[in-house]
Amino acid sequence: MTDYEEISIIVGQVRGLLSRADNMTKNGLDLSRQKTGSAVEDGVHKDFTRIIKKARELNDSNGFGQHGAFVSLANSEIDNWSDLMDKCIMLLPIVEGFERRLRPAVLNVGDSDDT
Numbered sequence: 001m002t003d004y005e006e007i008s009i010i011v012g013q014v015r016g017l018l019s020r021a022d023n024m025t026k027n028g029l030d031l032s033r034q035k036t037g038s039a040v041e042d043g044v045h046k047d048f049t050r051i052i053k054k055a056r057e058l059n060d061s062n063g064f065g066q067h068g069a070f071v072s073l074a075n076s077e078i079d080n081w082s083d084l085m086d087k088c089i090m091l092l093p094i095v096e097g098f099e100r101r102l103r104p105a106v107l108n109v110g111d112s113d114d115t
Contacts, residue, residue: 006054010051013051
């Protein structure tokens with residue numbers, strides 16, 4: 001399997017996970033305040049941690065500096081990566097060790113106005 005194919009799988013997994021998280025939030029579970037029940041502990045939290053671990057492994061094995069190349073490749077698979085990352089930020093409080101530098105890397109992708 002190529003790196004691009006692996007990234008495509010990760011992107012699909014993240015999309016599905018965010019959909020599940022959105023549904024839980026709509027059903028009254030406030031993830032941003034860490035009101036996590038067993039469904040989140042065993043479901044979203046576990047899956048999100050696993051997906052991020054896989055993304056890091058892929059990143060590290062290819063020497064993608066600060067996830068820049070990973071983000072660039074993923075950009076071609078996601079219609080609006082920034083919007084997806086905004087949703088990911090909602091999940092940060094329940095994911096220990098998530099690298100917060102992902103968001104700045106995403107915001108800088110394709111932005112030629114940065115100085």
